[in-house]
Amino acid sequence: MSSTLLRTVPALRGALRASGAAKPAAALASTSFVRGKATLPDLSYDYGALEPHISGKIMELHHKKHHQTYVTGLNSALETIAEAESKGDFTKAASVAPLLNFHGGGHLNHTLFWENLAPASRDGGGEPSGVLKTAINEDFGSFDTFRKQMNTALAGIQGSGWAWLVKDKQSGTLGLVTRANQDPVSGPYTPLLGIDAWEHAYYLQYENRKVEYFEAIWNVINWKTVASRFEKA
Amino acid sequence: MVNFGNLLQYLAVQSPQQILSGDQLNTTAMAAYTLPALPYAYDALEPHISAQIMELHHSKHHAAYVANLNNALQSHVVAVTSSDIASQIALQAAIKFNGGGHINHSLFWQNLAPASSEEAKSEAAPSLTAEIQKTWGSFDAFKKAFSTTLLGIQGSGWGWLVKDGSGLRIVTTKDQDPVVGGEIPIFGVDMWEHAYYLQYLNGKAAYVENIWNVINWKTAEERFLGTREDIFKTLSAAL
Ligand SMILES: [Fe+2]
Ligand SMILES: [Fe+2]
Numbered sequence: 245m246s247s248t249l250l251r252t253v254p255a256l257r258g259a260l261r262a263s264g265a266a267k268p269a270a271a272l273a274s275t276s277f278v279r280g281k282a283t284l285p286d287l288s289y290d291y292g293a294l295e296p297h298i299s300g301k302i303m304e305l306h307h308k309k310h311h312q313t314y315v316t317g318l319n320s321a322l323e324t325i326a327e328a329e330s331k332g333d334f335t336k337a338a339s340v341a342p343l344l345n346f347h348g349g350g351h352l353n354h355t356l357f358w359e360n361l362a363p364a365s366r367d368g369g370g371e372p373s374g375v376l377k378t379a380i381n382e383d384f385g386s387f388d389t390f391r392k393q394m395n396t397a398l399a400g401i402q403g404s405g406w407a408w409l410v411k412d413k414q415s416g417t418l419g420l421v422t423r424a425n426q427d428p429v430s431g432p433y434t435p436l437l438g439i440d441a442w443e444h445a446y447y448l449q450y451e452n453r454k455v456e457y458f459e460a461i462w463n464v465i466n467w468k469t470v471a472s473r474f475e476k477a
Numbered sequence: 478m479v480n481f482g483n484l485l486q487y488l489a490v491q492s493p494q495q496i497l498s499g500d501q502l503n504t505t506a507m508a509a510y511t512l513p514a515l516p517y518a519y520d521a522l523e524p525h526i527s528a529q530i531m532e533l534h535h536s537k538h539h540a541a542y543v544a545n546l547n548n549a550l551q552s553h554v555v556a557v558t559s560s561d562i563a564s565q566i567a568l569q570a571a572i573k574f575n576g577g578g579h580i581n582h583s584l585f586w587q588n589l590a591p592a593s594s595e596e597a598k599s600e601a602a603p604s605l606t607a608e609i610q611k612t613w614g615s616f617d618a619f620k621k622a623f624s625t626t627l628l629g630i631q632g633s634g635w636g637w638l639v640k641d642g643s644g645l646r647i648v649t650t651k652d653q654d655p656v657v658g659g660e661i662p663i664f665g666v667d668m669w670e671h672a673y674y675l676q677y678l679n680g681k682a683a684y685v686e687n688i689w690n691v692i693n694w695k696t697a698e699e700r701f702l703g704t705r706e707d708i709f710k711t712l713s714a715a716l
Binding site: 309452 | 669
């Protein structure tokens with residue numbers, strides 16, 4: 245399960261490669277473990293770069309603390325699985341599945357999230373162009389309708405979770421899905437654009453006014469990233 | 478200090494209120510729930526839970542559950558009146574979520590108390606603590622087990638100490654799922670990020686450690702000694 249998860253995500257592969265070079269001490273611990281060791285990816289912008297839409301403090305905690313916790317949890321789950329596997333204890337290995345899903349999903353989702361955001365002064369905000377624009381118009385009617393539907397989906401999440409613009413692998417059409425907690429987008433869908441609707445993503449700045457966060461985040465969506473995911477999918 | 482018995486009376490008196498809505502010819506009456514007042518000031522749980530958290534949590538979050546519950550119930554009445562089964566089904570998730578949010582937070586406020594109060598001392602729950610020691614071996618072992626369970630919740634949810642036919646148990650519920658099975662909720666802890674984030678940020682372990690200072694053991698003892706019927710009769714009837 246873990247290897248499938250890792251193989252399908254180019255961004256995550258990058259993070260994994262980086263880990264091998266950066267953490268030689270950890271690499272010595274176990275050969276089989278080195279290959280699956282996840283690390284926290286760097287952001288391609290400063291923590292304060294998404295202000296005033298997302299505060300620097302939120303970004304710093306979100307990346308340095310929350311995302312790091314998922315990375316740590318993922319490595320710990322992988323380690324437990326590897327150990328159990330080496331002892332032939334598959335019951336034990338299977339019991340780690342919820343932790344693997346939660347922390348693996350958390351790592352994957354946040355990695356995709358950071359990449360589909362950008363400072364408003366650079367690539368952030370505006371509207372998609374090219375084939376992505378055409379596809380959004382075809383499948384949602386208009387960009388504005390898409391935005392409204394995404395915001396409705398976000399506001400309707402009961403508890404913690406994410407909303408995603410996805411491409412259906414079979415039909416090639418675009419759609420919206422929500423996922424509870426850190427459940428990753430998988431199966432028939434390729435994730436193109438994710439928005440984190442956990443309270444930690446906005447609470448320090450927007451408190452209970454999550455609708456304001458869902459409005460503001462459109463100013464920092466990196467449509468270049470979304471378009472590139474769409475074209476590769 | 479309002480005890481749990483008073484809460485039930487409060488809910489019975491305060492909600493539902495009969496309000497005529499929609500077409501008066503249909504004599505469609507529905508329940509309107511109201512936000513219960515806190516039995517202490519917003520800053521009364523300082524320094525363990527900040528006044529800012531308490532005020533937002535009660536006057537915004539809990540109020541939103543109440544408002545959205547009333548909206549969903551009103552729509553449901555309309556759907557029933559017009560025999561619109563599809564809409565009735567579609568409304569069930571909103572009723573469960575917001576109704577659960579209303580029940581959970583109502584129970585939560587009552588099972589907290591200022592740290593300096595008599596209610597916040599475990600001595601206020603002699604029968605309950607005896608049963609806890611019997612079940613977990615020691616009071617500390619129980620606290621550790623409960624804390625570990627709280628910290629293991631993935632996403633939004635609650636941890637509860639409950640009593641059922643076979644004794645005490647620790648359970649978790651996701652999002653706003655209420656404890657309305659066969660169990661008696663003794664006390665609950667809100668593990669949504671809004672319950673601690675402004676003060677503890679990502680440090681939820683510190684929130685869990687500090688919540689023990691403000692548990693209302695007097696309320697917990699009363700719930701423990703009461704029957705499920707005592708506790709949920711009014712709530713269930715009100716729903
Ligand atoms: Fe997040
Ligand atoms: Fe809450």
